[in-house]
Structures are given as structure tokens and as C-alpha cells.
Amino acid sequence: MMKRYSLLCGTMLLWGFYAQAQSALEPASAETATAALQARITKVERGLSTRIVVRGSADQKMNLTDRMAYHQVPAVSIALINQGRVEWARAYGMADIASQRSATTTTLFQAGSVSKALSAMGAMRLVEQDKLSLDADANRQLVSWKIPQNEFTRDTAISLRMLLNHSAGTTVHGFMGYTPEQVLPGLVEVLNGVTPAHSEPVRVDLMPGTTWRYSGGGYSIIQLMMTEASKQPFDQLMKVEVLKPLEMNQSTFATSLPLHWRKQAATGYDAAGKAVAGGWHIYPESAAAGLWSTPSDLAKVILEVQKATEGESSKVLSRNSASLMLKRGLGEYGLGFFVEDLGDRTSFSHSGGTEGYRAQLYGYTRSGQGAVIMTNSQNGAALIDEILCSIAAEYGWPEYQVLEKGSIQGDAAINRQLAGDYQLLDLPAHVVAEGERLYFQSELFGAKRMELFPESKTTFFTTAQDMTLHFESSDDGAIIGFKLVRGMGTYPAKRMQ
Numbered sequence: 001m002m003k004r005y006s007l008l009c010g011t012m013l014l015w016g017f018y019a020q021a022q023s024a025l026e027p028a029s030a031e032t033a034t035a036a037l038q039a040r041i042t043k044v045e046r047g048l049s050t051r052i053v054v055r056g057s058a059d060q061k062m063n064l065t066d067r068m069a070y071h072q073v074p075a076v077s078i079a080l081i082n083q084g085r086v087e088w089a090r091a092y093g094m095a096d097i098a099s100q101r102s103a104t105t106t107t108l109f110q111a112g113s114v115s116k117a118l119s120a121m122g123a124m125r126l127v128e129q130d131k132l133s134l135d136a137d138a139n140r141q142l143v144s145w146k147i148p149q150n151e152f153t154r155d156t157a158i159s160l161r162m163l164l165n166h167s168a169g170t171t172v173h174g175f176m177g178y179t180p181e182q183v184l185p186g187l188v189e190v191l192n193g194v195t196p197a198h199s200e201p202v203r204v205d206l207m208p209g210t211t212w213r214y215s216g217g218g219y220s221i222i223q224l225m226m227t228e229a230s231k232q233p234f235d236q237l238m239k240v241e242v243l244k245p246l247e248m249n250q251s252t253f254a255t256s257l258p259l260h261w262r263k264q265a266a267t268g269y270d271a272a273g274k275a276v277a278g279g280w281h282i283y284p285e286s287a288a289a290g291l292w293s294t295p296s297d298l299a300k301v302i303l304e305v306q307k308a309t310e311g312e313s314s315k316v317l318s319r320n321s322a323s324l325m326l327k328r329g330l331g332e333y334g335l336g337f338f339v340e341d342l343g344d345r346t347s348f349s350h351s352g353g354t355e356g357y358r359a360q361l362y363g364y365t366r367s368g369q370g371a372v373i374m375t376n377s378q379n380g381a382a383l384i385d386e387i388l389c390s391i392a393a394e395y396g397w398p399e400y401q402v403l404e405k406g407s408i409q410g411d412a413a414i415n416r417q418l419a420g421d422y423q424l425l426d427l428p429a430h431v432v433a434e435g436e437r438l439y440f441q442s443e444l445f446g447a448k449r450m451e452l453f454p455e456s457k458t459t460f461f462t463t464a465q466d467m468t469l470h471f472e473s474s475d476d477g478a479i480i481g482f483k484l485v486r487g488m489g490t491y492p493a494k495r496m497q
Contacts, residue, residue, distance in 0.1 A: 032064075040394055040465055041088055041265050047390035052455055052463040055404040067386055068093055068428055071448060072273045073377040075103035078387065079295035081302055082395060084368035089296045095266040095376065098275065106256075108265040109114075109299065109374035111291040111359050112279060112352025113174070115253070116219050118242055118301060119287035120336020123222055123239045124261025124321045125162070131229040134161045134324075138221065143228050145188045147221065148203060156208045159413055160225065163218045164336055165329040168466065169206030172217030173425060175199055175289055177355050184284050187224055191217075199285075210333030214489075216288040223287035234286045245315040246300045251293040253286050264294065266376035268356020271443050273377075276356040295372035302363035302370040305337075305348060309365050326365065332487060342398050353381065360384045369395060381445060382464050405461055407453040410436035414457055417479055418471055422494035424484065431482075440469065 021276035048062040068076060075093035079086055091103040126132040132141060137157035139146045147158055152169055162168035176185055176198070185197035193201030223234055230237045235253040243251050252258065257280075258263060260293035268276040283289040307313035308322035317325070325335040326348050334339050337348040345366040351357040358380030363370030371391055373384045385400075415433035422429040429442035432449065438460060441449035445465060452460035458471045468485045481494040 012323065016050045025398060035084065037088060041090065043394050044381065044387070044390045047393055048386040049389045050391075050463045050467045051385050051389055052403055052405055052461060054463065055406045061327055061390075064092065064149055064387065067383055071377070071379045071383045072269070072271075073375050073380050073383050074269055074273075075107065075376075075377075076373065076380070076383065076387070077103055077107060077109065077295050078107060078374045079105075079299040080395075081370035081390065082365065084303065084306065084398055085302075086296060086299050088196055089299075096275075097267070097269075103376075105296055105428075106294060108250065108261060108292045108294060109359060109376060110268065110283075110289075110352075110354045110357040111293050112289050112354040112357060113216070113373070114293075114350045114352035114359050114361050115287060115289050115291035116216075117336045117350045117361065118224060118238065118291060119219060119226075120325060121301070121316055122238050122241050123160065123164060123226055124325060124335065125316055126226060126229055127198065128318060128321060131158055132225060135159045138163065138225060141225055142221075145191055145224060151202060152204045152207050152406060158208045159206065159330075160222065161217075162208055163222050163334065165333055166208055166214050166218060166333075167212050167330040167333075168215070168218050168221075169204045169207055169208045169211065169213070170215040170221065171203050171219040172220075173214055174216045175283060175285045176211070177283045177289070179281060181277035182282075184282060187220060187227075187284065189287055190220055190412075191224065193365070212329075212333060217287060219288040220285050221437060222287070226287070235290075238286075241344065242316055246304055248293065248297040248300055251291065251297045253290050254292075255284050255286060255290065256282060257292055266357075267352070267376045270356060271378040280357070281355040282404070282416065285352065289352070293374075295374050298361055298372040299370070302348075302361065302372070306363060306368060331489075340399070345398075347399060351384075353378075353382070358384060359436050360388070363386065364397070369397065378443070381450065385465055403466070404455070405455070407461075410438065410454055411457070412436050412455075420479070421496040422481065422493040424495055430495075 033455040045064045048067050067491055072094060074097055075095050077091040079089040089105045091105050093103050093104040095101045095107045127134050138160055158168045183196040189197045189200045193199060202220060227234050228235060238253045268280045270276060284422060304313055305313055305322055308317045308319055311319040325337060326339050326346050327334050328339050337350055340347045345364045347364050349362040356378055357376055361372050373387055388400045412435050415438045419431050419433035426443055427444060432439040438452040439449040442450050450462040450464040452462060454460050461468045469482045471482045472480055474480050479495055483493060484491045484493060
């Protein structure tokens, strides 16, 4: 009996020593992990780079704070996903300059067209509930308004799948929003393009199912389909079917931001650094551009899509629906996401821009990686690209690798011929010559002009963003416009006289 007691005491004593050792090790281990994580965050903050660099130029990594000042971006908020979880979230700068209110990870930003990804998830949810059909004639699912019929729709009916993929041939690229003082149009008024709406009517002017063309107007049709099928206001529908299941408690599709959230909202700033009148614009085209959110909340969308494609979650989407959304149709687009099959994984993403805000959601299947970045500036897109290049370098992403391009010597005489005012996507764009250097400026890409580096006498590229301009001339040699190539998209611009 005494021997057994001695053994027991010895075991308890050894366990006590082990517990003490573990207790001593755990704080050190936690401190080490915290330090290692902070080191990675610091590398991201100090490793910014333009996506394109000129071959032979010095390798230069840039600091986040410096680049925010350069691009005139008051605030940026980031959520980083690694190994299937949010590894860190940080916010930088000012949510509102006038009041010196600092941005935090709970500061709300307008998500712009990132809204389309969540709206597509909501639409697929209704398809799963048999309230909408993915491939039936959309007009048979609409009640209060119908897609006007013409020679393009006579033989081919427009489907929800086409609308989600931007291949329905519908018009209206995007929306400018409304100031708080303006009367807001109803959705049917938006679709018809009648007062008080100030956008063009949504119509079909391409053969459905034949061409990919980005269309916020198409997503407004989807919005009407969803509200009529569910018999709910769009913001309530999205709260019930998407936001609440994902516990996105800092997100809303409310047309006007609720009073209790306005103090958390970042003020939007235009390309010149001036605050947007009223703080922000309002977008009744909710499915296309109406979401307010935070990077930490939007990271839950990435995590859900990643888990759904693996059959590990069905909070919003079944595995089949998630896979359909990430299957490329026409263009680089699936259903609600830009998608790229990379072999060992698929990237899915969406960018967003409203008056005074820019945002980007980016995720990968199978690798458990991703990021969401939101800014309160019209100039945010270039900064977001630079941050993603830094994240890609630190976390081993297969995309956003810095690419070198060769450039020839600039020619002052050629530059003078190319310089002038152009119209790009119905907005002004400018090409400015300064001797052997040429510059491009458009409010589509922020206030900063971008240097154009010549690959040939008529082809130039930028380093600020991965874009190429191909100048075109008439038979007599006069420059009449250019084509801007960005990713798979080609956007024509005409020279103004």
C-alpha cells in the first residue's frame, strides 16, 4: 500500500513539474507567436511595390504610410486571411480628416461593386430555394417591370445566369449615386432611366450570351428579380439570407445608412482630397453598389466560399452553388466573382468603387488565403494594388507578382502627337507630353497622373497599375484615340477635338 502511495505521489510530483514547465513555456510561446506575426505585418507595411516595374530600374520597396500620403488616401483598412482564418486586421489613417477621427477595424466603408459578389450569393440562395430559376427567361420571373424586347432579345431569352455573368448584353456600366439632398429614384425608375434617376435606361444592345460586358444595370435587374421573388425589401432579404448567417454584424445594404452606424462610417474623399458632399453618395442600386461593410466582415465571405467549395459549410451556399459561382463563363467572370483557374487553386475576387471609396476582395480556394482592403478615397485603387503586391510577396501568393517590362527611349516628337484630351468610358482622360516623357491621367484611376513608358511608337504601359495603351490613327496618320487594356478588358477612348 505504501509503495503504491509513493508511486502515486511521485507521479503527481512529476505532473506538477510538467504543469509548471508548461505554464512557464506558454507565455513565452505566445509572445514568440505574437512577435512573429507582428514581423510579418511589418514586412507587408514596408514592402509595397507597383505591379509593373521598368526593367533595369532599382528595386524599391515602399512604406504604407508614405504611399497613403502620396496617393492622398486618408484611411485604409485590411483583413488578412491565412490558413483558413483571419490572421490579422489593421486600420491606418483617418476615417474623417476634419474631426481627426482615426480609422479602426470596425470603421465602415462603402464596398461599391464588391456588393455584386454578395448579391450573387443571395440570388443563388433563392435559386436553391426554388424561388428563382438560373436559366429560365428572366421576364417570366419579373412582375412590375420587364426587360424591353428588341431585335437582340427576339430569339434568345435573357436568363439570371447571363445577368450574373455580365453576358446578357445589358447596358449601363455603373452608377454615380445621389447626394443626401437629392430625391432618390425607385428601382423601376432606375431601370427606365426616368426622373429622378440620372442614369441611362437599362436596355439590351448586344446579342445575349455572346459577349462579356460589365453591367451594373444588369445587377439592378437582378435586384428587382430578388425582391419580387422573396417579397422582401432588398436590404432585409440580404440581411436574412447572407449577412446574418455569416454573422456580418457590421454590414448593411440599407439604402440610407442607419443613424447608429453613421458615426462609424468613414467619410469619402475625391481625387483631389476633398470630402464628398454630405460624406458619401447614396446608391439605391443596392445589388450593384449599395453595401457598407468592413474588411473583417467581408473576410467572412471569403472564408464561407472557401469552406463551401470544400463541402465544409452551407451557411449560405451549397457546395454545388459555390462551385457554379467560381466556374468561369464569358470573360474572366463566374457568377458574381472574377475567377482565375490557377491549377492547384482558383482565385475569386471583386473590386469596388463608389464616389470617394475603393475596395478589393481577393480569395483563393484550397489554400485558405485571401485579403480584403478598403479605402476612403477615389485614389485608393493604385494603393490597394501596391498593398496586394506586398501581401503576395510575404504570403507566397501565385498572383500579384511584380512584373518587369522593357521600355524604349521616349521620343518628344511622337509624344507631342499623342498628347491631348480623350474620352474614356464617358469620362475625360488626358495624355500630357513633357519632352521625352508622356503621362496619362483619368479620374477613373485617381488624381495622380501616371507615366507612360513606351514599348513601341504607339504602345505604352503604366507601372502604377497593370495597364497598356495602344494609340490608333486614321488613314492620314492623325491620332484618333487609344485602346486601354486592363486584364482581359479592352476599353476604347476617342480623341476630343
